[in-house]
Amino acid sequence: MIAYAIKRDIAARGWPVGEVLGNQEELMQRYGVSRSTLREAIRQVERHGIAHMRRGAHGGLVVQSPARDSVVLAVASYLELAGVSLGELFDAREVVEGLMVGLICERATDNELMRLRDRLDDLLSSPEDDLEQDVVLELKLRSAIAELSRNGALQLLLEALYRVTSDMLTVAPGHPDTRALVRESRREKRELVEALVAGDEISARVAVRDALERSRQQARKLLKTRRADFGQASALTLGAKSMAVDPTGVLPKLGHRLSLRIANDVVEAGLEAGDRVGSEPELCERYDVSRAVFREAVRTLEVHDIVQVRRGLGGGLTVGRPDPAYTVELTSLYFQYARLKPRHFYELWRAIQVAAAQFAARRMNESGRAELTAVVERQKAAGSDEMLTVHGELHSALSRLSGNHVIELFTSVMAEIAAHYPTEVPPAGIWQAFVKSHAELVEAVSDGGVALARRLMLRHLQLVDAWYGESSRREWLTALAEADDPSAAVHPPDSPARRRGGRASSGQPT
Numbered sequence: 315m316i317a318y319a320i321k322r323d324i325a326a327r328g329w330p331v332g333e334v335l336g337n338q339e340e341l342m343q344r345y346g347v348s349r350s351t352l353r354e355a356i357r358q359v360e361r362h363g364i365a366h367m368r369r370g371a372h373g374g375l376v377v378q379s380p381a382r383d384s385v386v387l388a389v390a391s392y393l394e395l396a397g398v399s400l401g402e403l404f405d406a407r408e409v410v411e412g413l414m415v416g417l418i419c420e421r422a423t424d425n426e427l428m429r430l431r432d433r434l435d436d437l438l439s440s441p442e443d444d445l446e447q448d449v450v451l452e453l454k455l456r457s458a459i460a461e462l463s464r465n466g467a468l469q470l471l472l473e474a475l476y477r478v479t480s481d482m483l484t485v486a487p488g489h490p491d492t493r494a495l496v497r498e499s500r501r502e503k504r505e506l507v508e509a510l511v512a513g514d515e516i517s518a519r520v521a522v523r524d525a526l527e528r529s530r531q532q533a534r535k536l537l538k539t540r541r542a543d544f545g546q547a548s549a550l551t552l553g554a555k556s557m558a559v560d561p562t563g564v565l566p567k568l569g570h571r572l573s574l575r576i577a578n579d580v581v582e583a584g585l586e587a588g589d590r591v592g593s594e595p596e597l598c599e600r601y602d603v604s605r606a607v608f609r610e611a612v613r614t615l616e617v618h619d620i621v622q623v624r625r626g627l628g629g630g631l632t633v634g635r636p637d638p639a640y641t642v643e644l645t646s647l648y649f650q651y652a653r654l655k656p657r658h659f660y661e662l663w664r665a666i667q668v669a670a671a672q673f674a675a676r677r678m679n680e681s682g683r684a685e686l687t688a689v690v691e692r693q694k695a696a697g698s699d700e701m702l703t704v705h706g707e708l709h710s711a712l713s714r715l716s717g718n719h720v721i722e723l724f725t726s727v728m729a730e731i732a733a734h735y736p737t738e739v740p741p742a743g744i745w746q747a748f749v750k751s752h753a754e755l756v757e758a759v760s761d762g763g764v765a766l767a768r769r770l771m772l773r774h775l776q777l778v779d780a781w782y783g784e785s786s787r788r789e790w791l792t793a794l795a796e797a798d799d800p801s802a803a804v805h806p807p808d809s810p811a812r813r814r815g816g817r818a819s820s821g822q823p824t
Contacts, residue, residue: 316345316355318643321364324377325651334374335365341375360613363387364644382470385648388617389474389723391570392641395577395618397548398478398719400533405673406720407475408526410468413665415518417463418510426462427511433458434507442496455503459510467649467658471724478549479529498528554578569610572603576611576631577620585633591621593630638723646730663728664775666721667709671771673716675759682715683760690756693749698739706732708752712759740781751777 323335336344342352356375359365363384368376393403422430437451456476460469502525509517534544542551554574580591592600598608612631615621619637624630649659674682689708696704706729713725740748751774758766 316347316351317358319345320355320359320375321644321647324364325647329377329651331377333377334368334372335377337374338367382648382652385645386470386474386477388641388644389471390477391573391614392618392636392638392723393474393478393719394549394553394574395615395620396636396638396719397550397581399549400530400544400547400552402718402720403475403478403549404526404530405669406718407472407479408523409665409669409721410472410475410662411522411526412519413661414460414463414465414468414472415506415510415522416515417465417468417661418459419513419515419518421464422462422510430455430458430462430507431511434503437503438500442493445492445496448496452499452503455507459506462510465658465661466652466654467662470645470648471662471720475720495532502528550574550578550581568603568607570614572601572607572611573614573620575601576615580620580633587633587635589633591631591633597631638726641723642726642730645727649727649731659728659731662724666724666728667712667775668768668771670709670712670716670718670721670725671755671759671767672764673718673721674712675762675764675767677717678715678760678762685711685715686756686760690749690753693752696745698742701739701745705748705752708756715759744781747777748774 320335320341324330327333335341338349338352341356342349345352345355347355356365356367359375360367363378365375365378368374433451433455437448437455440447440451442448457473460472463469502521506518506521506525509515509521530544533547537544537547537552553571554577576591576597585591591597594605594608598605601608603611612621612623615631616623617640619634619639621631622634624632686708689704689711692700692707693704710725710729713722716722739745751770755767755770755774758770
């Protein structure tokens with residue numbers, strides 16, 4: 315509780331890197347706790363990379379990492395350590411990048427698009443054999459594209475996904491395919507930027523999809539040389555096993571690299587929760603690292619509950635159960651600190667929920683059907699004090715059943731954020747419409763109807779948007795009537811979404 319209070323105080327002060335929040339005595343007094351409780355709280359905050367305790371006359375708890383850097387690292391680290399597969403990663407990128415180009419085509423100004431074209435020209439005019447400069451210019455162009463979406467939540471998720479990709483799949487500068495890959499990447503960037511400048515959303519989505527498919531094929535080829543299979547490959551395995559060689563000269567920190575190796579060894583050894591991994595001296599010798607590097611790796615593993623540290627005789631590292639709670643909490647805290655608008659969350663949440671319904675339908679089984687049916691039954695029996703909670707249960711269940719760690723993680727983040735926004739309990743008649751919509755959606759997902767699941771999720775989101783979004787409540791009955799009409803459009807007439815060409819209006823996840 316005290317660690318959480320410290321993090322909230324840092325966010326409330328604007329995340330001032332380098333500022334001293336107070337010495338140990340001052341913090342004990344501020345939070346009204348004992349020395350031992352404060353020290354444990356500070357240990358947790360230090361593990362999170364948010365602040366560290368500086369010793370000496372002018373010491374105290376110092377705000378450490380910039381907020382965004384801490385969050386991107388937390389999201390990327392969790393996805394790697396949780397073993398996100400290559401297939402999950404590419405599927406999630408297609409969803410998020412598709413949303414990104416749609417928002418850009420809707421929002422970018424002429425001047426912004428001209429500056430984007432200038433960034434492209436810088437990349438295309440640079441020497442193809444200068445890999446280091448090419449990487450720098452590619453990163454700048456990629457960031458410039460994402461910024462035009464004007465959605466901070468989307469930008470952060472994309473940055474984390476790109477980081478995981480970079481850690482997993484890197485080609486050495488001297489590789490015979492390097493020049494061809496550079497040319498192909500530049501061609502893809504040119505096609506995407508030209509489509510965005512033209513405001514051609516369909517061509518932009520096609521460019522994104524084609525680029526991701528080329529990356530999939532390149533990943534398959536690269537994995538074949540490593541005697542690995544694309545379908546079985548995970549970020550954890552690839553990240554851990556690719557650390558022996560430094561292909562770019564810009565590898566992650568030693569502590570992070572070691573955390574991947576330890577986590578991967580735990581998986582490959584078949585260790586289960588509670589099993590002992592080893593003591594600090596044993597593991598430092600096994601991995602040939604210093605105590606400082608080992609402890610940095612352990613802090614990364616601890617915050618995600620991959621391992622736990624047991625003190626005393628016979629202690630050391632024991633296996634835990636991977637838990638996204640820290641990542642969800644820190645990401646939610648950052649989004650609140652950054653004061654993003656509700657529409658930033660809603661736009662991303664909406665795209666993720668549509669994908670979750672499709673992915674869940676594609677891999678549905680008997681236990682999944684039973685879980686979804688049970689949620690709908692709880693919704694039918696819910697009283698007014700339970701409505702909002704059980705409404706979110708279905709979206710959480712679909713995200714879990716999607717089999718995609720990225721979708722599941724960010725659905726949890728959105729749910730945490732939604733808890734901080736006031737939400738009205740809908741009247742009984744409107745609640746019945748929600749439950750009916752969910753029941754139809756569950757039936758489609760349970761039957762494995764991928765296309766119908768997508769359609770019914772969009773129809774359900776129409777109801778959510780009409781009630782919780784910017785649409786006037788007067789339009790609710792019209793929206794409800796359209797939802798019952800198979801020929802109806804996705805959005806109610808004259809809603810902000812329809813006036814903007816069919817894109818969802820701002821609102822909040824429920």
